[in-house]
Amino acid sequence: MSDMLRLQDIDKSYPMGEDRVQVLKQVSLTVQAGEFISILGASGSGKSTLMNIIGCMDTADRGSCSLDGEDVFRLDARQLAALRNRKIGFIFQRYHLLAQYDVLQNVMMPLLLRGFSHQQAAPLAVESLTAMGLGDRLRHRPNQLSSGQQQRVAIARALVGKPALLLADEPTGALDTRTGQEILELFRQLNRQGHTIIQITHDLTVASAASRILHLRDGVLTDQ
Incomplete structure (x- = not known):
């Protein structure tokens, strides 16, 4: 297997008054294509900061990051936005669906932003939604769906562009048990199909769905 993601010696700090608070400390991580890993950490451990760096939404003070062979920290803002759209499918705790659009339009959105026409994007979005068991909900608005259905729409949207990496932030946090x-079973199925998945969570039960669990404590990432 090839390396899908490689972080090396990542440091990240933020200003606080006249001082700086170090949030990530010498974080190194290698994720191979086809892996399903969980990053487990309590509130304040640095999870959000690490997710933003993996998701190409933030850069580090020091260190290196490559995603699917691309040196992330050498890219400018426009190139990073294009990389996120092409390479990463995001799945959030609160779904981040657009209430004014129906399900089909929500799932088409990443493709339209990439420059696809409506005629090109629509059948791909239908295919992705059908795979999530939502082929009969295409014209429903998000508020007409259950919480589980909304998260499936979000997963369909994440998958529609065939990203190299699925990045899930507390993906079950707004759902009942x-x-x-x-x-989580859907994630396992996607992983068996070959998708590379990183999920970030504070919940050990959720983390245990993955084949590898890493622990983030006070900005330090370990496998214990």
């Missing part, structure tokens, strides 16, 4: 387990 049974629905959360259904989403």
Whole structure:
């Protein structure tokens, strides 16, 4: 297997008054293509900062980051936005669906932003939604769906552009236990199909769905 993601000696700090607070400390991580890993950490451990760096939404003070063979920290803002759209499918705790658009339009959005026409994007979005069991919900608005269905729409949107990496931030945090387990089983199915998945969570039960668990404590990433 090839390396999908490689972080090396990542340091990240933020100003606080006249001082700086170090949030990530010498973080190194290698994720191979086809892996399903969880990064487990409590509130304040640095999870959000690490997710933003993996998701190409922030850069580090020091260190290096490559995603699917691209040197992320050498890219400018426009190139980073294009990389995120092409390479990463994001799945959020609160779904981040656009209420004014129906399900099909929500899933088409990443493709339209990439420059696809409506005629090109629509059948791909239908295919992705059908794979999530939502082929009969294409014209529903998000508020007409259950929480589990909304998260499946978000997963369909993340998958529609065939990204190299699925990045899930507390993906079951807004779901009841049974629905959360259904989403985790869906992740396992996607992983068996070859998708590379990183999920970030504070919940050990959720983290245990992955084949590898890493622990983030006070900005330090370990496998214990």
